[in-house]
Amino acid sequence: xxxxxxxxxxxxxxxxxxxxxxVDPRLIETLEALRQLAGVPIVVHAxxxxxxxxxxxxxxxxxxxxxxxxxxxxxxxxSLQQMYDLASAVPQFAQGGIGAYDSNFLRCAGPxxxxxxxxxxxxxxxxxxxxxxxxxxxxxxxxxxxxxxx
Numbered sequence: 200x201x202x203x204x205x206x207x208x209x210x211x212x213x214x215x216x217x218x219x220x221x222v223d224p225r226l227i228e229t230l231e232a233l234r235q236l237a238g239v240p241i242v243v244h245a246x247x248x249x250x251x252x253x254x255x256x257x258x259x260x261x262x263x264x265x266x267x268x269x270x271x272x273x274x275x276x277x278s279l280q281q282m283y284d285l286a287s288a289v290p291q292f293a294q295g296g297i298g299a300y301d302s303n304f305l306r307c308a309g310p311x312x313x314x315x316x317x318x319x320x321x322x323x324x325x326x327x328x329x330x331x332x333x334x335x336x337x338x339x340x341x342x343x344x345x346x347x348x349x
Contacts, residue, residue: 203227206234212246212270216255221247222267226309229291230270233307236285237274244304245271268295269308279303 202208203220204227212227213220234241248256248264263269274282282305286292291309298306 204231206231206240207243211243214247214249214252215245216252217249219247219249220267223309225291226268226270229289229295229307229309230272232289233272233286233292236288237277239275242273242275243270244273263308269306271300271304271306273304279305 203212203222203224207227207230209220212222230241230243245264247267248258248262250265253262253265258264272282274285277285279299282303283297283299286297286305286307292307295308296306298308300306
């Protein structure tokens with residue numbers, strides 16, 4: 200299998216421990232839409248995770264990553280707020296959810312995922328508000344520190 204899209208490779212989206220790739224095509228389309236808006240490459244830190252790897256990194260059971268519905272990303276030279284503003288301009292991410300991390304990463308979930316209703320601000324509530332149950336593996340085990348929601 201070749202790369203899933205022009206700007207995102209199988210290698211960067213596949214599970215870091217086993218190399219398997221299971222990703223929803225809607226997530227790829229949405230990442231491509233964000234890439235077009237950004238006009239610069241997007242760094243993917245985590246895409247698909249097999250259940251074993253998800254458990255190893257402390258991810259929640261039934262993580263969106265294990266179903267190929269979420270990606271942890273960073274856009275170089277943009278602040279966390281700038282990345283959020285850009286991601287929120289992509290309707291599929293605005294509908295699915297955008298999580299913010301203190302290590303300057305975003306977790307973007309596709310349209311089948313909802314992180315709950317919110318005010319559009321970063322909340323330092325350990326990510327537990329509005330029914331969200333975020334993963335905890337991002338940034339080498341750094342804890343999730345809040346949600347940015349629409």
